[in-house]
Amino acid sequence: MSDSDQLREPAHDPIPGADDGAAVPRPSLPELMLTLVRISVSSFGGVLPWARRVLVEDKRWMTAEEFNRLFAVCHFLPGPNVVNMSAVFGLRLYGVVGAIASLVALCAVPVALMIVLGMLYDRYGAASGISGALSGLAAGVAGFIVATAMNMATPILRRRSGVELGIAAVAFVAIALLRLPLFPVLALLVPLSVALAWWRRA
Amino acid sequence: MKGGGDILLTLVVQFALLSLLAIGGVNAVVPEMHRQVVDLHHWMSNEQFSELYAISQAAPGPNVMIVALIGQHVAGPLGAVVAMVAMCAPTAVLACTVARVFDRYREAPWRRAVEVGLVPLTIGLFAAAAWVLARAADQSWVATAVTGLAFALIYWTRVSPLLVLAGAALVGFLGGL
Numbered sequence: 147m148s149d150s151d152q153l154r155e156p157a158h159d160p161i162p163g164a165d166d167g168a169a170v171p172r173p174s175l176p177e178l179m180l181t182l183v184r185i186s187v188s189s190f191g192g193v194l195p196w197a198r199r200v201l202v203e204d205k206r207w208m209t210a211e212e213f214n215r216l217f218a219v220c221h222f223l224p225g226p227n228v229v230n231m232s233a234v235f236g237l238r239l240y241g242v243v244g245a246i247a248s249l250v251a252l253c254a255v256p257v258a259l260m261i262v263l264g265m266l267y268d269r270y271g272a273a274s275g276i277s278g279a280l281s282g283l284a285a286g287v288a289g290f291i292v293a294t295a296m297n298m299a300t301p302i303l304r305r306r307s308g309v310e311l312g313i314a315a316v317a318f319v320a321i322a323l324l325r326l327p328l329f330p331v332l333a334l335l336v337p338l339s340v341a342l343a344w345w346r347r348a
Numbered sequence: 349m350k351g352g353g354d355i356l357l358t359l360v361v362q363f364a365l366l367s368l369l370a371i372g373g374v375n376a377v378v379p380e381m382h383r384q385v386v387d388l389h390h391w392m393s394n395e396q397f398s399e400l401y402a403i404s405q406a407a408p409g410p411n412v413m414i415v416a417l418i419g420q421h422v423a424g425p426l427g428a429v430v431a432m433v434a435m436c437a438p439t440a441v442l443a444c445t446v447a448r449v450f451d452r453y454r455e456a457p458w459r460r461a462v463e464v465g466l467v468p469l470t471i472g473l474f475a476a477a478a479w480v481l482a483r484a485a486d487q488s489w490v491a492t493a494v495t496g497l498a499f500a501l502i503y504w505t506r507v508s509p510l511l512v513l514a515g516a517a518l519v520g521f522l523g524g525l
Contacts, residue, residue, distance in 0.1 A: 186408065186409050186410070187408050187409075188408060189408050189409060189410075190406075190407075190408050190510055191405075191509055191510055192411065193409070193410045193411075215451055215454065216447070216451075218454065218463075219443070219447045219450045219451050219454075220443055220447070221372060221373070222450060222459070222462070222463060222466075223439065223442055223443050223446070223447075223450070224367065224368050224369060224370045224371050224439055224442075225367045225368070225370050225374075225435075225436070225438070225439025225440070225442070225443065226367070226370065226373065226374050226410055226411070226412035226435065226436060226439065227372075227373050227374075228410050229410050229412055229436050229439075229440065230436075230439055230440050230442075230443035231443075233440040233443060233444055234443050234444055234447045237444045237447075242444075245440065245444055249436060249440060252410065253409075253410070253432060253436065255409070256407065256408060256409025256410065256413050256416070257409075257413070257416045257428060257429065257432055259407055259408075259409065260403075260404065260407070260409075260413050260416040260417050260420060260428060261416070261420050261425045261428050263403055263407065263417070264400070264403075264416075264417050264420035264421055264428065265420070267399070267400065267403065267417075267421075268421065271396075271399065275521055277525075278520040278521050278522075278523065278525045279517045279518070279520050279521040280399045280402065280403070280517070280520065281395070281399070281485070281487070281491060281520045281525035282491070282494055282516045282517045282518065282519045282520015282521060282523070282525050283399070283402045283403070283406060283513060283516055283517040283520065284395075284398040284399045284401070284402040284481075284484070284485035284491075285485045285486060285491040285492070285494035285495045285498070285516055285520065285525070286402070286494055286495070286498040286512060286513045286515070286516025286517065287398075287401065287402040287405050287406065287481065287485070287498075287513060287516075288398065288478070288481045288482040288484075288485040288486065288495045288498070289482075289494070289495040289496065289497065289498025289499035289500075289501075289502065289512075289516070290405070290498055290499075290502055290509050290512065290513065291375075291474075291477060291478040291481055291482075292478040292482060292495070292499045293498075293499045293502040293503040294474070294478070295471070295474045295475040295477075295478040296499075296503055297503070298470070298471050298474055298475075299471050299475065302467070302468060302471060309468075310467065310468040311468070312468075313468040313469060313472065314468040314469070314471045314472035314475070315472065316472070317468070317469050317472025317473055317476065318472040318473075318475045318476050318479070321379045321380070321472070321473060321476040322379060322475070322476035322479040322480060323479075325379075325383055325387070327380070327383070328366075328369050328377065328379070328380035328383075329365075329369060332369055332371070332469070335469055336371070336465070336466070336469065339465040339466070339468060339469055340461055340462050340465030340466070341465075342465065343460075343461045343462075343464040343465035344457075344458070344461035344465070347457060347460065347461055347464070
């Protein structure tokens with residue numbers, strides 16, 4: 147038996163770890179993949195809300211609590227959160243095959259779309275009209291990202307935590323203004339910030 | 349720039365390393381992506397980066413799709429697939445290996461400290477991504493105004509961001525940005 151089989155929850159129906167006792171049958175592998183494809187093509191403006199809606203509310207393959215815990219772990223670990231989440235979910239249901247199938251299902255259509263859009267961009271991106279629309283879109287997306295950054299910063303601004311604001315400011319200045327490489331900046335700031343959090347803990 | 353094996357290898361190494369630094373998600377490494385792709389490798393202009401990023405955001409799918417667009421631009425469809433695998437595989441293996449263990453320690457003080465400690469870094473890096481993207485996109489006063497207006501509408505009203513982005517594209521189309 148491979149390592150992955152030990153990592154997997156013991157197989158039982160309904161879905162492993164489902165704790166509300168609702169008799170939701172374990173999805174078949176094709177059903178799992180089709181559902182992830184559906185999530186990937188409908189997820190304008192972020193996958194997370196769609197994943198929650200489909201997996202928790204429509205399909206009831208996991209409870210809200212399980213979804214939150216899974217997201218917390220994947221947010222804690224580095225990398226694309228939602229992609230990692232789908233891999234872990236697939237692993238729990240069907241082992242390594244399930245993990246790979248979930249990754250492919252979530253990414254295949256968007257990647258194909260990116261290849262097509264990227265080719266169109268390379269060929270027609272500089273054409274007048276299209277170029278203008280893309281510049282406008284890029285400016286709009288920048289505003290969207292600034293707004294998201296502000297929303298993210300609101301809690302630490304509200305807490306008026308000098309330490310947190312200081313760390314965020316140092317990271318911003320180092321990366322955005324000084325354009326320093328990310329690795330040394332994180333190598334310094336991650337241990338520092340975690341140590342400060344440890345020291346401040348109640 | 350359709351490269352051979354060398355450029356594919358560069359993509360693999362670059363994105364595999366980047367993925368491991370992506371604390372709190374892909375947007376944390378957008379400034380570093382920009383630094384490498386625009387400033388170091390000269391694979392595309394500042395403006396092209398902001399436009400490709402915008403396309404990846406406006407289209408459906410996980411926000412990691414900017415990586416596929418960069419790969420496609422640099423080395424064609426194979427580049428897109430290679431870059432995506434490099435960006436997703438290492439951290440997916442990591443997540444599958446340790447997710448259960450880490451879930452077990454979700455109440456542990458050390459894990460709380462790491463989570464709390466990463467929050468300000470995630471915010472600082474996201475703000476840096478916003479800065480870098482705005483600087484790249486705002487090449488004229490009209491573009492700067494569009495960024496400001498989009499920010500205001502999304503931050504202070506409940507208008508759908510997708511509607512705002514469509515409006516921004518329309519302004520660019522009509523206004524000859």
